[in-house]
Amino acid sequence: MADFNKIYRSYLERFNAHLEKFCDGLNKCTPSVLGDSLVYSLRLGGKRVRPVLMMAVADIIGTGADKVMDYALAIELIHTYSLIHDDLPDMDNDDFRRGKPSNHKVFGAGNAILAGDGLLNTAYSVLFDECFKGNEYVSAAKYICDCAGIHGMIAGQSADLLHEKDAEADEETLKFIYENKTSKLLMAAVVVPSILNGGKYYSELKELGKKLGYLFQLTDDILDVTGNFEKLGKSLGKDEEEGKLTGIKVYGLDNCKLRVDIIGDDCIKIIDGIEGDASFLYGFVSFIKTRLG
Amino acid sequence: MADFNKIYRSYLERFNAHLEKFCDGLNKCTPSVLGDSLVYSLRLGGKRVRPVLMMAVADIIGTGADKVMDYALAIELIHTYSLIHDDLPDMDNDDFRRGKPSNHKVFGAGNAILAGDGLLNTAYSVLFDECFKGNEYVSAAKYICDCAGIHGMIAGQSADLLHEKDAEADEETLKFIYENKTSKLLMAAVVVPSILNGGKYYSELKELGKKLGYLFQLTDDILDVTGNFEKLGKSLGKDEEEGKLTGIKVYGLDNCKLRVDIIGDDCIKIIDGIEGDASFLYGFVSFIKTRLG
Numbered sequence A, B: 001m002a003d004f005n006k007i008y009r010s011y012l013e014r015f016n017a018h019l020e021k022f023c024d025g026l027n028k029c030t031p032s033v034l035g036d037s038l039v040y041s042l043r044l045g046g047k048r049v050r051p052v053l054m055m056a057v058a059d060i061i062g063t064g065a066d067k068v069m070d071y072a073l074a075i076e077l078i079h080t081y082s083l084i085h086d087d088l089p090d091m092d093n094d095d096f097r098r099g100k101p102s103n104h105k106v107f108g109a110g111n112a113i114l115a116g117d118g119l120l121n122t123a124y125s126v127l128f129d130e131c132f133k134g135n136e137y138v139s140a141a142k143y144i145c146d147c148a149g150i151h152g153m154i155a156g157q158s159a160d161l162l163h164e165k166d167a168e169a170d171e172e173t174l175k176f177i178y179e180n181k182t183s184k185l186l187m188a189a190v191v192v193p194s195i196l197n198g199g200k201y202y203s204e205l206k207e208l209g210k211k212l213g214y215l216f217q218l219t220d221d222i223l224d225v226t227g228n229f230e231k232l233g234k235s236l237g238k239d240e241e242e243g244k245l246t247g248i249k250v251y252g253l254d255n256c257k258l259r260v261d262i263i264g265d266d267c268i269k270i271i272d273g274i275e276g277d278a279s280f281l282y283g284f285v286s287f288i289k290t291r292l293g
Helices: A002-026 A032-042 A049-060 A065-087 A103-107 A109-131 A135-148 A153-162 A171-195 A202-226 A247-251 A253-272 A279-292 B002-026 B032-042 B049-060 B065-087 B103-107 B109-131 B135-148 B153-162 B171-195 B202-226 B247-251 B253-272 B279-292
Strands: none
Touching (some): A002 A032, A002 A279, A032 A065, A032 A103, A049 A065, A049 A171, A049 A279, A065 A103, A065 A135, A065 A153, A065 B109, A103 A109, A109 A135, A109 B065, A109 B109, A109 B135, A135 A153, A153 A171, A171 A202, A171 A247, A202 A247, A202 A253, A202 A279, A247 A253, B002 B049, B002 B065, B032 B103, B032 B109, B049 B171, B049 B202, B049 B279, B065 B103, B065 B135, B065 B153, B103 B109, B109 B135, B135 B153, B153 B171, B171 B247, B202 B253, B253 B279
16 A cells, blocks of 8 residues: 555645645635635645546557646545535534535635535636646536536435435435435546546446445445544544435345445446446545545 | 517427437436436426527628527537536525526435536537537537536636625726626637637637626626516525625615626627628527516
8 A cells, every 4th residue: 555655645745736726716705805715615625536547548548648647636626615615504503624624614605605515616616727738628527517417416415405304214315315415527537538538447437436425425334433533533423313325224234345345346347348448546545545544 | 689589489399309319318317316307497488599590690790590500509518517516505595597406406406516516517428429410519528528527617606605704895896796607608609619610700609608697697697686586486585684795785776777787898899890681689699688678
């Protein structure tokens, strides 16, 4: 894992430099509260999983990370907007994000709604600029848009909200939520480099993104039970307290851990089929799994 | 005005048929509450000012209304999302919209936030499809996106929220809010047909859109004082009650009415410079002004 961590950090630093430059532009927004609220959440840090994964896959399959930098930026803007809206009192009502007060705790709910809207809109402004380069760039932009939309992430959030206090533990619903709320943006992260490179490994990467989403969500559910605030920077134990539909509720804790192993193995098999140096991707699967300690 | 009304109705019906077909697709969303909440607000009716204006301008300058139908759709989706988020308790807190309960009164605030997000995202999905047709189509899409974004409508909403209970009546701030919150989307409505037709009358139309926004906002502010609920379908008298920054507060009621006349005349002068049959646009200016009765 030493190599993986080094490469991860190198992608992360490269992406953060790109994002930081972008934040400097956002900071000039009028009124200043708008710029401040946009930049506050973008600068909360985090692992930048989607951008790093996109850059790494781009290098692995020969697209080249340079080509996807603005797609990586757009996907992080979309991810960040979704967290801001998700944390709102009318949604998940989370006061903390990455160990700091959530956007609405700092700027108020009204400004947080606008900050989310602003980041979503800005993501597409960035992507329209890419569209001038040709049709494969349009396809890649539209792929992100559809993964984020009403047949993707938003559908997952809607189902999540609907089944928030659902007494019945239903596996089919859980899978719908996992796949849409979490997998779809990860699918976009790994599929964009493929679309920009003639569809190379398209179906393999799509399937990998889907499985990585499940892996993330299952480990998240497990950490909500077994993790601690200091390490995760967000409120824990809330899922059970609120009777939320989670993997724990559907499968039980032990079976959840078993599923993490099985899905991890599925990912490895997919990665085995990708030629070239895919060692980063093996490391990435371990990286998600080892969050469990 | 008889002719104007007839032409308006004909554009309106054509647009509504296009929108209705689109709503049939949205209705198939999972979970159904998502589809229902999206379609509820789109079907609340309204005058479809931006789409109708876009189609009419497209015909007047020779772009042809057919070419802008999906841009008109996107702009209506964006306008509708902005109303849903604007009506939320954390924003303007309006219980009624077009004489019916606002989105959050029917579906709850959490679902209304997602409905707004969903409409915004869907607007861009529609626009990315247009981008495959060539670079002028990308330019037109990006123009809408930037008018709706953090240097456009969202900036206006943010400033509106910031000065909600501002004791100081400040003309500069009022103009910033008018121009961004209202003018920008109207500018997009009239400029898109120009971009799709080699930039024909670009600067004239941009200026016209800006002025029409002022005209709208000033008449809105006046109607909040002099109008009635039955005719407008939304809560009235709230601005003053809440000490909101409006044209009335900055200029006084009589001066507001005077300004409506002056800006109306400015619009006429711009329209005078457009060759061909621009009679619809003269009618449009009267149509906004006669809302005052």
